[in-house]
Amino acid sequence: MIVPRLDEGQVEAPGKLGRVSYGPESDGFPELARVLGPARTVGVEEDHLSYSRARSLADRGFELIPAAFAVMELRMQKTDDENRTSTRGLRAG
Numbered sequence: 802m803i804v805p806r807l808d809e810g811q812v813e814a815p816g817k818l819g820r821v822s823y824g825p826e827s828d829g830f831p832e833l834a835r836v837l838g839p840a841r842t843v844g845v846e847e848d849h850l851s852y853s854r855a856r857s858l859a860d861r862g863f864e865l866i867p868a869a870f871a872v873m874e875l876r877m878q879k880t881d882d883e884n885r886t887s888t889r890g891l892r893a894g
Contacts, residue, residue, distance in 0.1 A: 803829050803836065830857050837863075844868025 804812050806822040821836055823829045837843065843858060847867045855865055 803833050805829070828857065830861060833858075834861050834863075842866060 802812065802818050803821045803823065806824050809820070809822045812820075819836075821832050823832045841862060842864045843866070845855070845858075845865050845867070846869045848869060850865075858865060
């Protein structure tokens with residue numbers, strides 16, 4: 802997970818993901834490129850990535866492929882804790 806340093810304490814990295822933060826001197830893309838290492842293909846949610854951010858990735862040599870369906874599949878998978886929280890919210894609502 803790559804976040805601005807100002808947001809570092811507000812965001813939990815899910816699962817086994819590590820966290821990388823960047824300061825105001827960066828847009829986060831050099832850090833992302835470093836974390837991705839030799840990977841050259843990046844799946845993106847095509848409805849959530851602005852043109853300028855997509856261009857920034859492409860300019861660094863990454864090939865972007867649509868991945869909204871794959872990401873949605875992952876979002877649909879919930880842990881037992883997430884299911885209990887959702888159920889409590891529905892009951893309270």
